Amino acid sequence: MRGSRRKLVVRGRADKQNGQDVTVGASRLLPAGWGSRVLITLGLCLLSAAGMAIRIPVFFGVEFLFGSVAVMLAVPVVGAGALVVALAGGLATLPLWGHPYALLSLLAEAGVVTLLYRRGWHSVLMSDLVFWIAVGVPLVLVCYRGLLGMPWDATTLLALKQPLNGLFNALLAGLSLLAVELWRRPHVRRFMGPTQLQAVLFHVLVLLTLAAASLPTLYQGSRIRSQEETALAARLRDRAQEVAAHVATREVAGEKEWLRLLAEARLRPDIGLAVLDGEGRVLAADGPVMELARMPVAARGTVPGLLHWAPVGVTNPMQRWKAGRYRATVPVRGNGPANSVVSEQAAAAVVQRVQREGIRLFGMLAGVFALATLLARPLSRLLTQPIARLSRVASNSTNGVIITDPLGRTEWVNDGFTRLTGYPLEAMLGRKPGEVLCGSDSDRNTGARMAAAVAEGRGFEAELVNYRRDGASYWVHINCSPLHNERGALEGFIAIETDVTQRKAFEDELRQERERFANIIWGTGAGTWEWNVQTGEVRLNERWASIIGYTLEELAPISIDTWIRHTHPEDLARSEDALQRHFAGETDAYESEVRMRHRDGHWVWILDRGRLISRTDDGRPQWIFGTHLEITARKEAQLQVDELLARLQQMVAKVPGVVYQYRQWPDGRFAFPYVSEGVRELYGLTPRDIIEEPSRAFELIHPEDRERVAAGIQASFEQVMPWNEQYRALLPDGRTLWLEGHADPERMADGSVLWHGYIRDVTAFKETERHLHHIAHYDSLTGLPNRALLADRLERERALARRQGSLVAVVYLDLNGFKPVNDTYGHATGDALLRELADVMRRNLRETDTAARVGGDEFVVLLGNLADQAAALESLERLLAALAEPLAVDGLSLRVTASAGVSFYPQPEPVDGETLIHQADQAMYQAKHTGRGGYRVYRPPGGDAGTAPW
Structure with a gap:
């Protein structure tokens, strides 16, 4: 049988292993296996048949039967086997009532309720209500009115009685299932989930509503019958007493005189009178009067002195009541043969009037029952909604929640605990968590401290290694608190367990990173600083202090003033400007080179770098982290280089011509990384003109010489040999100069060639050479x-x-x-x-x-x-x-x-x-x-x- 059919439902959609939901798995109520299910089905069949024999009279001749209780129990327990149980109960009615309509109704009820339950209704009471509204009542009307030919009043009364009987039995079945669930799972009684509370509340609300409506209805029904029978008894006694008085005061001779006397006293045609002797024999009778010999069944009425005589062979209580007669007997005082006078009236008229009232009362009761069933469900859901929300939070929480008794034995766990550990509630009940979850890597000292806290009734917090059901280890943080009742007595403990495996792994990685970072920092000799811009709080490491000749202890108390006090005043403004630009988002990082006063009095150069890592909620800068790296030696070397470069620039400026660097790449791109100031006099251009537009240097070459110069440069590029060339330049002012260039090439890593060379003006030399050539030739x-x-x-x-x-x-x-x-x-x-x-x-x-x-x-x-x-x-x-x-x-x-x-x-x-x-x-x-x-x-x-x- 599929899982959806194996569930015994009180209310709700699914029963989770922790009892948060209302559904009770049938496998928990029954032993597993087909053999067990066959035995259960047979047992329910017997209960169904026995329930049909158990009758509880309500009023107006109406009786409640309980065979359908077993059928409703069978729906969630054995699924389609409920039809077999219904068949057994229906067959039991055949010898009782002599017709199959009860069997037909019970089978229809079992089939519809089973179908609705399997389609997801998951409530036998709600499914039964749908059956009676949609199928049951029309079926009763067709069978009893159309096929059996019962009067409308009787048929209507049955059409109201049977839904009430069926719904009451479904309610009993639901309460029984809930009771079995609570009996089989004691922890559920202590830690009832919201859906179980909702189910209990639903059934209790329906039961209380039914009880509250039934008691006045039963009372009113009994009162109406009593009133009718009391009035009838008075009438019948009056007639009988009148006859008895005549008989006692006069001597009656002959049967005719008896008949005349009875006819005068009868007055109403539906009343029968008879005079009986001491042996009960009829001396005279007028109107319909039953003979004692034909009346083996008699029932005392609700009114003293009024008897209801029922005919033999009528099994239906209502029909038996209606087919019978009411009789009042009055004794005759005197010495004559007459011993008593009997006054009788058919019960049909009384029953008809009572039935009309009964239909009204049953209609009201059925309406109240149906309305209560419909309203109890959303009302119970509404009342348990806060608990349901809290339960969903507890159930869906990633944290595990476990509740124990005062000795630390598990009584309840949530779904989060099961997801965390792999252990369901059933596997944990009655066991101490440490006995189940701890293993070889679990810290014994932590476990002992936890056990001691439980023994003393104290709460605790701890972190240790636990083991899942599959053997995998994980780190867990446990927060345990004691639970006390209203009298302050210890009832147990509640522990919230959080999986901190990732956090522990991150902490371990962070620790390793910090060690690596500390080693790197130590290796670089950098000082570190952290500054809260809003509070002024500053954190420094020892290297920061040692760079300027102090220890952190000697610098205490440390604040932003520590930095200001030791930094050169001329550098503070530049540093502040760099900080503000970084805070404004203009730069990715803060960087500044500053001088700081050493303890010995000299200045040390510091490369101060940092980055903003957090802001306040309103966007203001908060924490900035950075480093100090001493660059005094580098700055001194840089000063020397700057001085040397300045002297070199002076020397280059005095060299006639242009000192330059020219770079060419394999793809033909070229550039002038450096051009000296001599280019102004030589070409009439600035160094920036040549650097930004290197092609301008070649545009000034005489057209007749341009190809030759380019070929020489290309040959030098390919063979990495020195370049030497004399060529003419056409200057912007119209002059023509003879220029001579020399450059040594160097192959770079990217395949380009970098030339270092100079170009000088050889126009005068060329003129002298021409003149000497002229003189010589x-x-x-x-x-x-x-x-x-x-x-x-x-x-x-x-x-x-x-x-x-x-x-x-x-x-x-x-x-x-x-x-x-x-x-x-x-x-x-x-x-x-x-x-x-x-x-x-x-x-x-x-x-x-x-x-x-x-x-x-x-x-x-x-x-x-x-x-x-x-x-x-x-x-x-x-x-x-x-x-x-x-x-x-x-x-x-x-x-x-x-x-x-x-x-x-x-x-x-x-x-x-x-x-x-x-x-x-x-x-x-x-x-x-x-x-x-x-x-x-x-x-x-x-x-x-x-x-x-x-």
């Missing part, structure tokens, strides 16, 4: 290339001719008529003439050609990249013609000519540059001897020399 008078530059360019032209297969012409010129000018007009005029002639040469030669002065009035011209000799000779003829033109020099018109010799390269035999010039020189002398103003071409051996006409 150019004629100072004419500005034409000299012999050295001529030789260099000749080698270049020869190499180009070999690569391209072209010709090079070397022309050696000698001026004719120059010496007379020099002698006549002086060297200054001669020099001026030479400069003019140099200009003529530059104007009449290609840019790729070279005219060089190799002597006083001797020149060499190089004509390169020629297709043939004719092109060279054509250019030479134009040049000679231009040189022969008059020139204006110092206000003079001067005219000179030139004789030229020409040699060509390449030649059949290898020749060098000097040889080519020598060949041209020889050809020039030949031209001079032949005639001034012409030229001669040198012919290698094997060729003919020729002159060109001027």
